[in-house]
Amino acid sequence: DAKTTQPNSMESNEEEPVHLPCNHSTISGTDYIHWYRQLPSQGPEYVIHGLTSNVNNRMASLAIAEDRKSSTLILHRATLRDAAVYYCILSPLIGNKLVFGAGTILRVKS
């Protein structure tokens, strides 16, 4: 399974944008980039996924580098409820297990 590298932790102020980076230099052509987050005492929650083009949904945006060796999850206006561990995962889209790393702990200050 291709490996991802994320910072251990990041801090943000409430109502400001947050850019969470992920490096995946060994990504293969069939790997999608998935982002999940895990709030305290809950299971991981799907955030967004993409292959090559940038993606937007109601929760976040995903910016993918042209060479696909890195990506950035963008939360446009962080709230206290966005404080969680964010995981960047590579996986083919269909039916494959997700291999989680340690993720990035995001702290949001009011």
Added chain:
Amino acid sequence: GAGVSQSPRYKVAKRGQDVALRCDPISGHVSLFWYQQALGQGPEFLTYFQNEAQLDKSGLPSDRFFAERPEGSVSTLKIQRTQQEDSAVYLCASSPWGGGYTFGSGTRLTVV
């Protein structure tokens, strides 16, 4: 319900006891996964079902761990002769064919 339901939410077992953890996936979801999450770590894959077929059990840590999904819906993860190192949160996730994964809130197992 609309989500993945796991029970019990918390389980305390004496060392050596057998435990059974239940997962009710979202209705119609073909794929079902079990993960183990130790404190402060990311979830680790245990096993995967497609309908009733267990297609991957490479993550099960020992032969004390056993999972089943006999009718392709509800799944049970059984741990025999529990040890202290089995203490963790056990997460279940389900997905439709080609779709994203929905996780349950997990069962926190404490072996004393």
